[in-house]
Amino acid sequence: MPPTCRWSPDVATASLPAGGLAALRGDDATGGRSRRRAGLALAAPAAALMLVLLFAPSSLVLALSLTDYQFGMPGMAWVGLDNYAAMLADPNIRRSLANTFLYVAVVAPASIFLALLLALLIEAQGRLRGLFRAVFFLPVTATLVAMATAWEVLLHPTFGLVNALLSMLGFEKVRFLSDPDVALWSLAVIGVWKLVGYNILLFVAGLATIPRDLYEAAAVDGADDGWGRFTLVTWPMLGPVTLFVAVVTLIRSFSEFETVAVLTLGGPNNATAMILYTLYEQAFRFFDIGLASALAVAFLGFVAGVSILKVWFFDGRVHYV
Amino acid sequence: MTASQSLDVSGIVRAFGPARALDDFSLSVAPGEFVSILGPSGCGKSTLLRVVAGLEDADAGTIRIGDRSVRGLRPKDRQIAFVFQSYALYPHMTCRQNLAAPLVMRELSPFGRNRLVGRLVPGSGAVRRAIAERVERTAALLGIEALLDRRPSQLSGGQRQRVALGRALIREPRLFLLDEPLANLDAALRNRTRGELHDLQRRLGTTTLFVTHDQAEAMAISDRVVVMFAGRVRQIGTPDDLYRNPVDLDVARFLSQPHLNAVGAALIANTLPSLRVRGTPVARAGGVVAFRPEHARVMEAGRGLPFTVRRAEHAGSDAHLFVALRDGTRCVARIPSETIADWPRGRHGILAFDPEAAWIFPAPEGDAGHAPHLSVVA
Numbered sequence: 001m002p003p004t005c006r007w008s009p010d011v012a013t014a015s016l017p018a019g020g021l022a023a024l025r026g027d028d029a030t031g032g033r034s035r036r037r038a039g040l041a042l043a044a045p046a047a048a049l050m051l052v053l054l055f056a057p058s059s060l061v062l063a064l065s066l067t068d069y070q071f072g073m074p075g076m077a078w079v080g081l082d083n084y085a086a087m088l089a090d091p092n093i094r095r096s097l098a099n100t101f102l103y104v105a106v107v108a109p110a111s112i113f114l115a116l117l118l119a120l121l122i123e124a125q126g127r128l129r130g131l132f133r134a135v136f137f138l139p140v141t142a143t144l145v146a147m148a149t150a151w152e153v154l155l156h157p158t159f160g161l162v163n164a165l166l167s168m169l170g171f172e173k174v175r176f177l178s179d180p181d182v183a184l185w186s187l188a189v190i191g192v193w194k195l196v197g198y199n200i201l202l203f204v205a206g207l208a209t210i211p212r213d214l215y216e217a218a219a220v221d222g223a224d225d226g227w228g229r230f231t232l233v234t235w236p237m238l239g240p241v242t243l244f245v246a247v248v249t250l251i252r253s254f255s256e257f258e259t260v261a262v263l264t265l266g267g268p269n270n271a272t273a274m275i276l277y278t279l280y281e282q283a284f285r286f287f288d289i290g291l292a293s294a295l296a297v298a299f300l301g302f303v304a305g306v307s308i309l310k311v312w313f314f315d316g317r318v319h320y321v
Numbered sequence: 322m323t324a325s326q327s328l329d330v331s332g333i334v335r336a337f338g339p340a341r342a343l344d345d346f347s348l349s350v351a352p353g354e355f356v357s358i359l360g361p362s363g364c365g366k367s368t369l370l371r372v373v374a375g376l377e378d379a380d381a382g383t384i385r386i387g388d389r390s391v392r393g394l395r396p397k398d399r400q401i402a403f404v405f406q407s408y409a410l411y412p413h414m415t416c417r418q419n420l421a422a423p424l425v426m427r428e429l430s431p432f433g434r435n436r437l438v439g440r441l442v443p444g445s446g447a448v449r450r451a452i453a454e455r456v457e458r459t460a461a462l463l464g465i466e467a468l469l470d471r472r473p474s475q476l477s478g479g480q481r482q483r484v485a486l487g488r489a490l491i492r493e494p495r496l497f498l499l500d501e502p503l504a505n506l507d508a509a510l511r512n513r514t515r516g517e518l519h520d521l522q523r524r525l526g527t528t529t530l531f532v533t534h535d536q537a538e539a540m541a542i543s544d545r546v547v548v549m550f551a552g553r554v555r556q557i558g559t560p561d562d563l564y565r566n567p568v569d570l571d572v573a574r575f576l577s578q579p580h581l582n583a584v585g586a587a588l589i590a591n592t593l594p595s596l597r598v599r600g601t602p603v604a605r606a607g608g609v610v611a612f613r614p615e616h617a618r619v620m621e622a623g624r625g626l627p628f629t630v631r632r633a634e635h636a637g638s639d640a641h642l643f644v645a646l647r648d649g650t651r652c653v654a655r656i657p658s659e660t661i662a663d664w665p666r667g668r669h670g671i672l673a674f675d676p677e678a679a680w681i682f683p684a685p686e687g688d689a690g691h692a693p694h695l696s697v698v699a
Contacts, residue, residue, distance in 0.1 A: 211407065211409065213405050213407050213409035214409050214411065216371075216376050216396075216403070216405070216409065217403070217405060217409035217410075217411075217488075218426075219375075219376060219395070219396045219397065220374060220376075220396045220397060220401065220402065220403045220423075221397065221422050221423040221426050221427075221488070222397040222423060222426035222427040223397075223426045224395050224396065224397055227431060228426060228431070231431075231434075232411065232422070232426065233411070236411070236413040236414075237412075237413065239413065
């Protein structure tokens with residue numbers, strides 16, 4: 001045992017079981033075993049919480065996804081992968097999954113790159129920097145349901161401000177939230193608006209950590225135009241932040257729920273149904289817990305996949321200072 | 322190697338609000354010369370370097386490198402190299418890429434730089450090979466071949482410093498600008514590195530401007546030293562010149578670290594009325610008489626300034642004896658360390674100094690010259 005661990009056994013007495021204390025003193029022959037026991041004792045509370053709050057519900061969902069359990073029904077039966085088969089066969093759910101992926105494919109890159117661009121512009125700007133940061137961060141702090149209502153007013157087909165503007169400019173009115181061809185794109189715009197502020201904040205913080213020396217070295221080395229500076233210094237130095245932003249944005253856009261629930265209820269004709277909303281409908285409107293659980297597992301799988309991809313593939317390639 | 326160039330800086334003013342970091346600063350550096358800019362922190366020495374590099378604009382004045390004014394030229398077009406105190410290596414690149422960066426940025430187009438598209442740009446292969454060769458040559462010059470595939474975070478301070486130097490000299494600049502490049506190294510390494518830096522500069526013959534706040538460093542490696550205070554040149558000269566003939570008390574203090582004695586001329590005239598400092602009778606001089614601890618000696622009795630011992634500091638073969646004169650003025654004398662025991666605290670003695678190695682300076686402003694807290698530079 002390294003001596004640094006023994007600095008104050010008295011302090012540790014209060015919170016350690018007897019075996020752990022013996023281990024800390026390193027004074028008995030079975031030190032290895034009691035040390036392990038102490039380690040377990042110390043890890044136990046966190047492990048128990050994870051078990052109860054994370055693994056148990058997830059396992060339960062995983063188990064339920066293999067049954068035909070219906071909310072309020074007395075019994076259930078194992079159905080194997082039937083729920084998954086049903087999920088992939090049901091045109092409505094397939095539509096919902098397709099919508100989700102399209103939504104993520106649009107919203108995630110758009111809100112990341114728009115945020116990067118805006119962060120660069122805000123940082124390059126002098127006096128109004130604080131104002132811009134506050135304005136773009138507003139959607140993050142505001143209650144989304146209230147904000148969604150505001151969007152509804154803005155986008156209303158008859159008296160909405162956007163349509164008033166369009167007709168003033170001589171365009172036809174658009175039913176932003178009720179036209180099946182447009183509704184998902186409207187939600188995507190709102191989604192970008194919602195996510196971009198948080199991303200800007202992260203990028204601004206990341207930009208602030210880049211040493212000014214590097215830009216000066218770049219200027220002497222020949223990278224003194226915007227693009228040169230960006231490629232030589234800014235972009236690589238923002239690597240860790242960008243990776244974090246990408247993971248968080250992917251997961252958040254994948255779990256879009258509020259705007260669908262408040263603005264479109266998945267309509268018109270399932271054009272804006274997304275995975276979480278469909279899950280919610282299956283579970284709490286149709287009480288089909290089995291199918292809902294299968295959707296939840298698919299959702300968890302995606303989120304876990306993004307996280308694993310981040311750890312295994314990208315962490316090694318991004319430079320952390 | 323490009324021929325080395327002269328540097329002419331004249332009348333540079335650089336103000337930050339009401340504060341003038343550079344106040345009518347002028348300096349001429351001959352081709353191949355190694356000039357140090359020495360001054361306390363905040364005296365504007367780094368600003369000078371940055372203005373010469375073009376990282377900052379001067380409010381007035383002209384800068385000529387060779388026979389060409391660099392007004393309006395961007396840093397990359399001034400053919401200068403800059404070594405930062407922090408080294409400013411690109412942390413995401415290997416040392417090889419760091420060394421190559423100035424060449425890559427200059428000689429390859431934005432498309433040619435790209436790893437994927439680059440192959441399609443005609444001629445970029447040959448340029449890349451030439452760059453790789455120059456990286457190898459530069460690395461060999463500095464003895465860092467083995468480090469080329471590591472990232473800066475995997476290097477020690479001294480190794481980073483070499484890579485930074487390599488990145489500076491790889492493109493064969495006409496002027497080296499070094500901003501305290503040794504400040505982040507530990508003492509032993511700093512001494513070794515400054516010798517190597519000097520050798521390297523001699524071999525390459527590149528005109529060099531070296532900023533430092535360490536007088537020993539400046540004295541050790543410079544052809545000439547510029548002493549700067551508050552944005553102005555106080556004195557320019559060879560290290561020996563500055564050491565023997567400082568123009569004023571500030572310069573003398575700065576070049577006599579860690580200690581310089583400054584005693585009011587009136588006090589000395591009281592005790593030693595006939596003393597002449599370099600021919601000037603002290604009795605008729607105002608201001609302060611300054612002398613270094615190594616030119617002072619202590620005696621039990623004799624002709625000199627009576628003192629009381631305050632404490633002694635051991636410094637190896639020598640020791641510094643801190644004493645207080647009768648009016649409270651503090652002085653330091655260098656004594657052989659084996660005599661420390663002879664001078665316990667509170668003991669009385671006589672301080673004498675070599676009048677040929679002392680100077681008479683006007684008293685510092687707002688000060689009679691013998692205020693105890695000002696008379697010893699710690």
